[in-house]
Amino acid sequence: MARITHPKRALSTNPLKSSAPLGAAMAYLGIDGAVPLFHGSQGCTAFAMVHLVRHFKEAVPLQTTAMNEVSTILGGADQIEEAIENLRKKSAPKFIGIASTALTETRGEDVPGELKEIIGRRKDFADTRIVYASTPDFSGGLEDGWARAVEAIVDTLLPRVDPVFTGTNPRQVNLLCGAHLTPAEIEELVRIIRAFGLTPIVLPDISQSLDGHVSDNWSGTSLGGTTQPEIETMVESAFTLAIGESMRKSATLIEERAMIPSRVFQSVTGLKPVDAFIRTLMGLSGVQDVPPSIKRDRSRLIDAALDAHFHIGGTKVAIGADPDLLFGLSNCLAGLGAEIVTAVTTTTANPIAERVPAEEVLVGDLGDFERKASETGAAVLITHAHGRHAAARLHLPLLRAGFPIFDRLGAQDICRVGYRGTRAFLYEFANIIQSQHHRARAEDFGAAPVSEEFEHVPSATTH
């Protein structure tokens, strides 16, 4: 049980967290034909968009209600309506996900009410599904914004049904993906679920939209992602698999609406967590014997762990990430004997932070991260790309994890879940340790240097 502490300081140095609306935008981008819309000033959107583009190396559709001083004070309902109208004209989105920002939340607008009024009045908006999530910048971080957005999607788009008379597709499961999952990770989970003969409906599915693909046409909306019909059939699923503690509320919402049982997987990285995932799939598909590829992957992971534990065991690690990612990675490494000497996270909304295998989890920034990593003698840093400055100053290697990763290509391809992904992660970590070329030095042992008398003095050669 980790102690959650807040550093006693006013100044935040080098932020660790990204804002909640950005997280909401990322989640919205996992819906097919979507345009996320920030209800705020245009700068809120511009910064978030640049952030997203730098990470995904993709054109990211992201729009703004472009609030100005007057509309902020008088209320932004007109701005929202106008934005929706213009977006529909320009790119005909099937889905508009609205995320509030600090600006509009500070003023305190009743956006749900206004939106209801707009949708009721504007019948021509009917073929665009509109969802709103309250994600003020001043509360929580990326993971929270993502979670709020998924809850909003579930709440707004899942049909209200009578569970008793709803048809059930017993081979269909809902897969709720937390903010910490990359497109490749979602894909890996889907692969595993399909290997059991089950069909997952992924929400939100950024593996189809932000995976970095070239499409045949240009569109002002997200290309790929969970489709509206898919979302509607979620109520027919037999089970909901929620990945990440932050997805618990969404899973509960589905459970309440459609009587679909659920299970939250706090991590799917590491042998035991994946075992639990597999076991659940065995129960759902009713098979005692799992597909050969899964068995093989597990035995490969065990071999990888055996080889990697020499490098992981006893290594002091500093991790800074959103709670779900922090827990998943630190839990996996601690399971192989690593010592999590520094754990910094972004938000207190997620109770999983308490289960991080460290004495203390700081809710702080990269400044705290750097200071504590230095104090505790960490050998490796794990955080997003902004950690590179700390890594350079501390002369430590940086394993990039989380959002944003803008100084390396292929952030969307990183896969650290499932047996395969865990194996890759263990290798990645062990290789980082090995890449720190440690060569024994006489001084380390306190041995006096070899007398100069013995050293070779190259003569001026004569040939």
Add this chain to the structure above:
Amino acid sequence: MTDTLKSKIADVFDEPACGHNVNKSEQQRKKGCAKPLTPGAAAGGCAFDGAKIALQPIVDVAHLVHAPLACEGNGWDNRGAASSGSELYRTGFTTDLTELDIVMGHGEKKLFRSIRELIAAHNPPAVFVYSTCVPALIGDDIDAVCKAATEKFGTPCIPVNAPGYVGSKNLGNKLAGEALLDHVIGTIEPEECTSYDVNIIGDYNLSGELWQVKPLFDRLGIRVLGAITGDARYRQVAMAHRARVTMLVCSKALITLARKLDERYDIPFFEGSFYGISDTSDALRTMCRMLVERGADAELLDRCEALIAEEEAKIWAQLESYRGRVEGKRVLLYTGGHKSWSVVAALQELGMEVIGTSVRKATEEDKGRVKDIMGDDKHMFENMSPKDMYALLKDAGADVLMSGGRSQFVALKAKMPWVDVNQEKHEPYAGYMGMVDMVHAIDRAVNNPMWADLRSAAPWEEPLPQQNPVMPPLRGICPVTNVSNDTEVGLSPRAPVMVADVAGFASSDTDFEDC
């Protein structure tokens, strides 16, 4: 094989200072101590390997391997001898003999040109030229080439005549010693000699093991004059003939070198080890006693005793902190076995149970001491087949295996902690401080939380609970079996179906992948 090489081999095998050899009959002695190799059941290194191992730790010289690519290409940069100075010894130099070189007899010329290029590029204090099977077979005379090159370039070129096929790694060690005696030792005089100069033979400073004991020498004022060859400079080796005492570390192979140093230069030697606490203390005591016998001030003995008392107390205090974490752990030792009793004693002192130790290369005396420490000889064994070891470890007869790299995977595949105590290991375990490192390594290995996870049952090895027999019916076409099972589900209440009712869901050898 040339006659000179033949007589050299006969000479190094007849070692009067070697206990094994002295006990042999005249007839056996003539055969030499090389065990005949069994085709299909041999795995050790060759004579070239042995010579390279023994000489490569001389850090500032260039090691040039006269051979087709395999000898150096497959073998370079594979050992952890550490250097506090030049890194030239890690550079892989080879003549890379090609088919044309061999057929046309260009070997010697290519070697000479290689030496010239090497000296021009790196200007080392010396070039060690290694002969290998192919040049030896086609009759390249590396002695002549080295002599010519030395004269021409003014840089000593040392021929090391130990082609692989003449014998084992052990023999290669001996031949390397001969090369040093013939061409290096005694070629340079030190600026000044002291009564505290020693030679250390047979320590290669792997991962810095020599540095773990060097601070002890530093504090006693003892100077390592001739390092053969851990972290050595060429000039040091060349001055080895002026040392007062030689310590031969854990090595029967280089005993010939130690004896010949005694005969030629009147330097007495003793055999000692830096593995284990009591061994380290014994080695220091013996060294100081012999230095005093050879003219050092007698107060050295007192300083030595004081140092030993201080270091032992310090190290036991440090080791004590590990007691709680390693107490009661069962250790299986599988090492060369020479002097393993010293390590055994320290482990037992910390409450560990040594359930077995190999005594493959141990002398009778060592075996006796193991017996004393462990109570009886039940726990000693010569060899253990990988299969038996796997079975023993799999049955959890031990908590940790300490061995060389070859049994590493026997342990790991049995999901058993393993600590590397071989020469290729990455952590140094010598002297007093090395013992702490070793116990730390044992602690880190056996107490890794990973083992419990790895040994736990796979999800499919435990039956699914019976209280949840609800099995959803298949709808559409099963992607695994392609069985169509189109049942109309429609708007009916959920109907549970028993698991047994569903057919055709067995897994097969061919795998269903992404669809």
